[in-house]
Amino acid sequence: MKPCTIGRMTVERHREIVTRFAPSPTGHLHVGGARTALFNWAFARKRGGTFVLRIEDTDVARSSVQSTLGILEDMRWLGLDWDEGPSLPSARDADESLFDPETQKGEHGPYFQSERGHLYREALDRLLESGRAYKCFKTAEELDALRKKARAEGKAYQYDPTDALSMSRQEVARREAAGEPFVIRFRMPDRDIVVDDLILGQVRIKRNELEDFVIVKSSRAGGGPTFHFANVVDDAAMGITHVLRAQEHLMNTPKHVALFEALDIAPPRYAHMPLIFNSDGSKMSKRDKAKAARAAARQAGLKEVPGIDQPLFDEFMAKKNDDLLVAAAIAAKLELTLPEIDVFDFRRSGYLPWTLLNYLSLLGWSPGNDIERFGLDFLVEHFDLSRVGKANARFDRAKLLAFNTDAIAELDAATFQRMLSEHLRAFHPEYDQLRGEVERFALFAESYRPRSRTLEEPAINGRFFVIEDSALVYDAKAVRKVLLKYDGRGLALLGPLHDALAAHEPWEADSLEKAIADFAADRGVNLGDVAQPLRVAVSGGTVSPPINHTLVILGKGSTLARIKLAMDRAPAMGE
RNA sequence: GACCCCUUCGUCUAGCCUGGUCCAGGACAUCAGGUUUUCAUCCUGAAAACACGGGUUCGAAUCCCGUAGGGGUCGCCA
Known part of the structure; x- marks a missing residue:
């Protein structure tokens, strides 16, 4: 690859693979974007190359610092590290006030397009000079009307450059001086363009399918570079060797390739990946x-x-x-x-x-x-x-x-506990106190580890552990089925069970299990016939960790209080 | 509509380049059993696909052509 010179920057990365992920900061990182990032990352890592993160914030109106931060944080959470790009504040929590766009790693920055205006201007001058770019005074409204007209006639619309190209220099200068808004278009070469895609193979786009596209927006739209232009200039300036992107970009590629050639820079290799949809085939969108x-x-x-x-x-x-x-x-x-x-x-x-x-x-x-x-x-x-x-x-x-x-099942106790704690800290402040009680939280985590498919499940299912006893809500269906059914057989056990447990010491898992089993045996019933009424009484529902663990996490006081509460409320919950 | 891309179980896919070992393999989901004090797991088994048509060949999921279907693009958005 020959060296590329744009601005004062000369990029020469010999035979090294350089990929990039270039999100526009207009929202959170989408899973589709995450896969794009992942493949670019993996490709670079596999080949010992460089992975660049570049923020494409040319759309000033829709871009935001929060989105940028969010995306960086998502990348960090995923574990996709980049060799060049903006730096993320080292704080565990992404804090906007700590974020400094000036801080970055890599020598091909800045990594925000909004700060790379001089490069686009220089590239533009070159294209203007060589006649590969020209000014066009047609307004968005005029073009819109032409598109509509073509559509109504059932014809394919394509921009016609005749007017703009035949306009005299004086006329252009006059209209420009008069303050008329204009865009700058790229003059497509007069030939077919073949994209040699690493995934799809050769794709030939015929000349008559290609039109002179806008590379610089009009003053009415901010006057900045379009995606196509900024993207190509940056890929060139950053020495990107491989562009892995979604297939929706395939039809942009001829434009990009032509732009590279007009700038006299060897284009990168392209690879267009298949799209990801919802399970019903619809587009995955907000x-x-x-x-x-x-x-x-x-x-x-x-x-x-x-x-x-x-x-x-x-x-x-x-x-x-x-x-x-x-x-x-x-x-x-x-x-x-x-x-x-x-x-x-x-x-x-x-x-x-x-x-x-x-x-x-x-x-x-x-x-x-x-x-x-x-x-x-x-x-x-x-x-x-x-x-x-x-x-x-x-x-x-x-x-x-x-x-x-499966992944959760493979976590060891300490890791699960750490990750669960982190998850609860981020999304469930109601668990703050429990998280602070080391031993109790360890038992909580260990009780949920084998029965959780996500880190969110303990938070949802274990909520009864972190509410006031008096705030416990009994599920009517559970009460009827477990406590009231069969003439209140379950409910009848609660009184003696309360007394047995009140007398029980020490309050720990093994002895409690034995006590409950003995209690069941004494009455000639199955363990489940005792465990379920007890479970409903202390948790409000039929689902909880093994009953002895549930009782230990809850503590003796709450256990006894809740049994009383159940005895109090259940009778009124019949049909 | 035009251009471009795609097409193996419901879904993700292996196999396709280098035709035979594929009456097509795996995973998830589904269904049927089983284990478990609830739940979540776990175990066993079953059903389930080469889009269609033509051609090449002794032989095609694999190569070629066509048809149908799906998708993408057609912006001064990225």
Whole structure:
């Protein structure tokens, strides 16, 4: 690859592989983006190359620092480290105030496009000088009308450069001086363009399918470089050798290749990956969350939701907007989990980062044998573009969950406890106190470890452990089935059980198990006939860790208090 | 609509390049049993696919052509 000179920068990275992940900071990191990042990362790591992270914030209106931070944090959580790019604050918690865009690693920065204007300007000058770029005064409205007209006539629309190209220098200068807005377009070469894709093979795009596209927006739209232009200039300036991106970019590639050639720089190799869809074949988008929330709200007959202005809510329900804040508020109110779309969603739902990555790697890639469960080290060792498929894939949450179940089963006690604690700290402040009680929390974690498929499940299922005794809510169905059925056989056991337990010491798992078993044996009933009523009495429902562990985590005081509470409330809960 | 990409069990895929060992293998899901004091696990088994049509060949999931279906793109968004 010959050296590239843009600005004062000369990039010469001999035979080294350089890949990049270049998200635009307009929201959270999407799983599709995560897979793109993963493949670029794995490809670079496998070949001993460099992985660059570049923030494409050319769309000033939609980009934000919070999004940038969120994406960096998601990348960090996933364990995808980059060799060059912005630095993440070292704090465990991403704190916006600690984030300094000036801090970065690598020598090809800045890694924010918003700070690379001089490079685009210089490249533009070169194109303007060589006649490969020209000014066009057609407004967006005019072009829109032309597109509509072509469509109405059933014809394919394509930009016609005749007017702009035939305009005299004087005329251009006059209109420019008069302050008329214009865009700058790239003059496509007069020939077909062949993209030699590492996954798809050769793809030929005919000259008449290609049009002179905009590389610099008009002053009305901020006057900055378009994605195509900034992307190419940066890939050149950063010495990117391989561009791995989603197939939706395939039709952009001829433009990019032509741009590289016009700048007299060898283009990188391209590899277009298949897309990821929902299990029903629809596009995985933020709208899914809005859709799910709307459906749930409708079913629950929700007419308003705390924290959201009524007009906004009404519009949301009328499908006038897909505001995620409204969706989140509905989800919180109805206690439902919205479909996970972003990396952060999966994190909040309690998936392990390497499990998500493992699953994601299988969407479009396969190691070629029957091995499916593996970690990043395996991926780095075996990843290869030749084994990336061409067909789109559907995201199957059930399979991800199965992977996560196994991954959690493989964690040792200490690791699970640490990860659970971290998860609860981030998403469930109601567990703060329990987390602080070392021994009790260790037992809590150890009780849930073998029965959790995600880090979120202990938080949901164990909630009865962290509420006031008096706040315990009894599930009517459970009370009827376990305590009241058969003439209150279960309920009748609670009194003597209370007394037996009140007299029991010490309050620890083994002796409690024995005590409960003895209690059952004395009455000639099965262990389950005692355990279930006791479980309902102390937890409010039929599901909890083994009963002896449940009692130890709860403590003697709460156990006895709750048994009394059950004896008190259950009789009134019949039909 | 035009251009481009794709097509193996419900889903993700192995096999395809280098035709026979494939009446197609694995995983998840499903169904049926079993273990377990609840739950979550776990164990055993079953059902389940080469989109269709033509061609090449002794022989095609594998090569070629066509058809159908799916997807992507067609922005001063990235």
